[in-house]
Amino acid sequence: MSTLTSPSAEAAPTGIRALAKRVTPQLDTLPTAAAVVIFVGMIVYGEAAYGRIVQFNTLSNLLINNAHLVILAVGLTFVIVTGGIDLSVGAVIAISSVAGVMLINAGWNPWLAMLLMVLIGTAFGTVSGILIQYFHVQPFIATLAMMFLGRGLASMLSTEPERVPDDSPLRSLGEQLKIYDGPKVNDIVLTPGVLIAAAVVAAAFFMLHRTRTGRTVYAIGGSEQSAALMGLPVAKTKMSVYIISGSLAGLAAVVYTARLGSAQNITGIGWELDAIAATVIGGTLLTGGAGFVLGSVVGALVLGLMNVLITRDGGIPPEATTIITGGILLVFVLLQRAVLARRRE
Amino acid sequence: MKLGRPVVEMTGITVEFSGVRVLDRVDLTLRSGEIHALMGENGAGKSTLIGALTGTLPILAGEVRIYGEERTPAGVARSRAEGIATVFQETHLSPHLTVAENVMIGNEVRGTFGIDWKANRARTAEVLTRLGLGDLDPGRSLSSLSPAVKQLVAVARALVLEPRVLILDEPTSSLDAAEVQTLLRVVRGLRDRGVAILFVSHFLEQVFEIADRMTVLREGRFVGEYLADDLDHADLISKMIGEDIAALKALRSERLAHHYSASGDPTLRASALGRRGTLDPTDLELSRGEVVGFAGLHGSGRTELARLMGGAERADSGELWVDGVRVHLRSPGAALRSRIALSTENLREEGIIGGLTARENIVLALQAMRGWSRPLSRGEQSALIETYLEALHLSPRDIDRPIEELSGGTQQKILLARLLATRPHVLILDEPTRGIDIGAKLDIQRRVAQLAGDGVAVVFISSQLEEVVRLSDRIVVLKDREKIGELSNGPGVTVDTIVEMIAADLDGAPEM
Numbered sequence: 001m002s003t004l005t006s007p008s009a010e011a012a013p014t015g016i017r018a019l020a021k022r023v024t025p026q027l028d029t030l031p032t033a034a035a036v037v038i039f040v041g042m043i044v045y046g047e048a049a050y051g052r053i054v055q056f057n058t059l060s061n062l063l064i065n066n067a068h069l070v071i072l073a074v075g076l077t078f079v080i081v082t083g084g085i086d087l088s089v090g091a092v093i094a095i096s097s098v099a100g101v102m103l104i105n106a107g108w109n110p111w112l113a114m115l116l117m118v119l120i121g122t123a124f125g126t127v128s129g130i131l132i133q134y135f136h137v138q139p140f141i142a143t144l145a146m147m148f149l150g151r152g153l154a155s156m157l158s159t160e161p162e163r164v165p166d167d168s169p170l171r172s173l174g175e176q177l178k179i180y181d182g183p184k185v186n187d188i189v190l191t192p193g194v195l196i197a198a199a200v201v202a203a204a205f206f207m208l209h210r211t212r213t214g215r216t217v218y219a220i221g222g223s224e225q226s227a228a229l230m231g232l233p234v235a236k237t238k239m240s241v242y243i244i245s246g247s248l249a250g251l252a253a254v255v256y257t258a259r260l261g262s263a264q265n266i267t268g269i270g271w272e273l274d275a276i277a278a279t280v281i282g283g284t285l286l287t288g289g290a291g292f293v294l295g296s297v298v299g300a301l302v303l304g305l306m307n308v309l310i311t312r313d314g315g316i317p318p319e320a321t322t323i324i325t326g327g328i329l330l331v332f333v334l335l336q337r338a339v340l341a342r343r344r345e
Numbered sequence: 346m347k348l349g350r351p352v353v354e355m356t357g358i359t360v361e362f363s364g365v366r367v368l369d370r371v372d373l374t375l376r377s378g379e380i381h382a383l384m385g386e387n388g389a390g391k392s393t394l395i396g397a398l399t400g401t402l403p404i405l406a407g408e409v410r411i412y413g414e415e416r417t418p419a420g421v422a423r424s425r426a427e428g429i430a431t432v433f434q435e436t437h438l439s440p441h442l443t444v445a446e447n448v449m450i451g452n453e454v455r456g457t458f459g460i461d462w463k464a465n466r467a468r469t470a471e472v473l474t475r476l477g478l479g480d481l482d483p484g485r486s487l488s489s490l491s492p493a494v495k496q497l498v499a500v501a502r503a504l505v506l507e508p509r510v511l512i513l514d515e516p517t518s519s520l521d522a523a524e525v526q527t528l529l530r531v532v533r534g535l536r537d538r539g540v541a542i543l544f545v546s547h548f549l550e551q552v553f554e555i556a557d558r559m560t561v562l563r564e565g566r567f568v569g570e571y572l573a574d575d576l577d578h579a580d581l582i583s584k585m586i587g588e589d590i591a592a593l594k595a596l597r598s599e600r601l602a603h604h605y606s607a608s609g610d611p612t613l614r615a616s617a618l619g620r621r622g623t624l625d626p627t628d629l630e631l632s633r634g635e636v637v638g639f640a641g642l643h644g645s646g647r648t649e650l651a652r653l654m655g656g657a658e659r660a661d662s663g664e665l666w667v668d669g670v671r672v673h674l675r676s677p678g679a680a681l682r683s684r685i686a687l688s689t690e691n692l693r694e695e696g697i698i699g700g701l702t703a704r705e706n707i708v709l710a711l712q713a714m715r716g717w718s719r720p721l722s723r724g725e726q727s728a729l730i731e732t733y734l735e736a737l738h739l740s741p742r743d744i745d746r747p748i749e750e751l752s753g754g755t756q757q758k759i760l761l762a763r764l765l766a767t768r769p770h771v772l773i774l775d776e777p778t779r780g781i782d783i784g785a786k787l788d789i790q791r792r793v794a795q796l797a798g799d800g801v802a803v804v805f806i807s808s809q810l811e812e813v814v815r816l817s818d819r820i821v822v823l824k825d826r827e828k829i830g831e832l833s834n835g836p837g838v839t840v841d842t843i844v845e846m847i848a849a850d851l852d853g854a855p856e857m
Contacts, residue, residue: 206458206459209459209460210458210459210460211459211460212450212451212453212455212460215442215446215450215453215460216450216451218439218441218442218446219439219442219446219450221441222438222439222440222441222442223437223439223440225437226433226436226437226438226439227439228401228421229401229421229431229433229437230421230437230438230439230450230451230502231420231421231422231424231425231451232422232450232451233422289439289440289441290441
């Protein structure tokens with residue numbers, strides 16, 4: 001059975017060989033590795049060209065300003081790994097944040113309002129999931145409908161920016177905590193929002209890699225029919241990913257509103273696409289079946305860092321940001337295609 | 346033979362799909378410590394019966410008893426929990442996951458910190474060792490494995506549950522001889538430990554080698570249950586197809602009697618046709634009324650030559666002449682307009698359009714040739730369909746069903762009908778009989794012989810060399826991406842002649 005053994009499996013993994021095996025990136029991880037390389041490359045380039053990038057305060061701000069995007073990207077990783085898509089997350093942020101802030105201003109208990117903000121996301125995700133799983137609506141269409149619904153509801157509630165009172169507990173989630181007091185304001189600063197994002201990433205990582213539901217997410221992305229034949233709970237899992245994505249969008253609304261201090265119906269337009277871009281840049285295949293939640297975090301940070309570099313440069317018009325985002329995205333999609341082609345051989 | 350205790354008793358099972366009765370009062374009894382073969386043509390209802398047993402399909406009437414207890418079907422997960430494990434074909438695994446994940450998913454060993462991957466890999470390695478795959482790294486990605494290893498991984502997935510009932514649905518179709526023996530040995534081992542086994546395969550030799558008992562289905566009906574020792578090959582085949590095996594033998598002698606002599610200009614002439622990295626420049630002539638078989642191993646260039654001739658791939662060297670006119674085939678459509686029709690070996694990906702009905706699939710190519718501005722009228726369509734219903738023994742009830750719901754043999758016939766509707770002068774059939782049952786094979790082979798009689802030049806490609814020998818007037822032998830010779834078929838030519846020819850060509854030197 002000569003076909004059964006690969007050359008690497010024949011030789012015992014000893015010494016250098018074992019090391020080489022560990023270092024050699026697997027095809028699956030290649031796009032994610034590339035995202036890390038690009039991220040590091042951007043930092044090195046930024047430091048060389050503009051200076052003051054590898055600094056505590058710059059990197060702290062990068063995390064603070066992108067915590068909500070990281071949370072969204074984590075949610076979309078679940079959906080995209082199953083081979084689906086969720087276009088509603090940007091609109092969920094709008095409806096959730098506007099509703100939450102209005103309730104706080106109306107005298108609701110702020111903690112209860114925050115919980116409700118997350119639950120609004122949960123509700124949107126649940127409806128998307130039901131449409132997709134039980135009414136067999138294409139994920140693209142189902143979540144597109146939810147996107148219009150969410151945006152419309154937000155606009156019906158208010159078209160003005162709704163300010164959060166400065167003394168509200170919601171604002172405390174965006175409060176900057178100085179962890180390390182460096183010279184010349186070069187401090188390590190975190191917000192509770194960043195900690196929430198970190199917790200979300202850790203929980204998602206655990207769920208995707210260490211639970212049956214998580215592995216089922218990957219199996220569905222590989223082939224839904226196979227997953228069903230293997231006896232895996234396909235319906236339940238597909239519902240779960242949209243509920244997770246929706247709930248995380250609600251959570252992202254909390255984190256973002258806490259930082260900004262106000263909510264508006266036009267908040268989050270196009271963020272679903274940023275989150276999808278972050279996920280793809282981070283190495284998740286749009287066709288499903290492969291991807292890493294940590295890759296999506298790197299992808300979100302690549303996008304955030306790009307904005308920082310463009311601001312620092314000063315010469316690049318801000319309008320060019322989307323062109324550069326598109327370019328990076330294209331490179332990564334092409335890279336994925338190359339990987340898929342290699343896999344097929 | 347000791348009569349084991351019945352583990353599964355299915356009686357009067359009736360299943361309908363959108364009003365069509367696909368199983369009609371079928372019985373099946375599986376006993377512990379016994380290998381039971383489920384036999385029947387494609388479309389006889391074998392997969393449906395398995396679906397009814399594992400609970401993936403709803404049963405209209407009849408009952409399923411497991412250890413004497415009546416049970417309503419409730420899905421794969423539940424039947425797995427009851428100890429009924431199914432080995433599906435290797436394509437039903439998850440390509441992105443590792444071997445260990447594919448084996449263990451759904452039954453992972455879990456510790457305090459979620460899934461314990463180390464324990465899972467160890468358990469996987471244990472099961473793989475039983476299958477003779479001790480050296481396969483459970484951490485490898487499934488997509489990096491050959492189809493044969495994937496199939497054994499699918500078996501491992503079923504074994505990991507220590508099932509009481511094991512269902513093997515075509516488990517050997519992607520395995521080589523040695524691997525088949527390994528699998529059969531494992532299956533026998535399980536039988537001896539008291540597992541009830543249901544074995545489904547198209548390979549009659551394997552069935553006779555391993556089965557203790559057989560249940561035969563035909564057209565959704567129960568034909569009978571037999572002890573394997575009470576049946577011989579011919580009995581079984583005639584029970585399966587309701588037709589005499591003598592028909593196949595007659596076909597061979599008919600073909601031999603059909604004396605073909607090349608006269609006039611060739612219908613198709615290829616000179617130095619080739620494509621870098623795919624096929625070395627090859628010369629070939631096809632004449633009217635001739636069946637030319639391409640023989641060679643997979644990857645020998647037989648499919649590649651067919652694809653170049655059928656316009657599915659563009660040649661980068663050589664010339665192709667059809668009826669004396671030089672043609673440049675840029676696409677299969679261009680080939681069709683030059684009266685060359687190609688039936689690809691990838692039936693599902695490149696052949697049928699799954700969501701369309703059989704009728705629409707048949708009409709497709711002809712409609713494409715005529716152009717969209719001149720649609721075929723319903724009447725013309727019906728006339729066309731009528732012709733092929735009869736010629737290919739298609740069932741009228743299938744004709745308006747989505748083709749993906751039909752059996753492989755029926756799909757292959759419909760693909761053939763689609764090509765014939767274009768009235769080709771050259772018909773290239775790449776593996777038209779792979780994975781289909783004997784009845785459909787016979788229908789297709791008969792049709793090929795008939796077409797040649799009507800003056801079509803037919804290229805017939807099959808891994809089953811007996812079929813190539815049975816049908817061809819002339820056999821082109823390919824190896825390592827080049828044509829190594831041609832044989833004129835006759836009573837002296839057998840499968841061994843071709844095998845020797847391929848084997849003798851060790852140094853790759855052309856030998857005529």
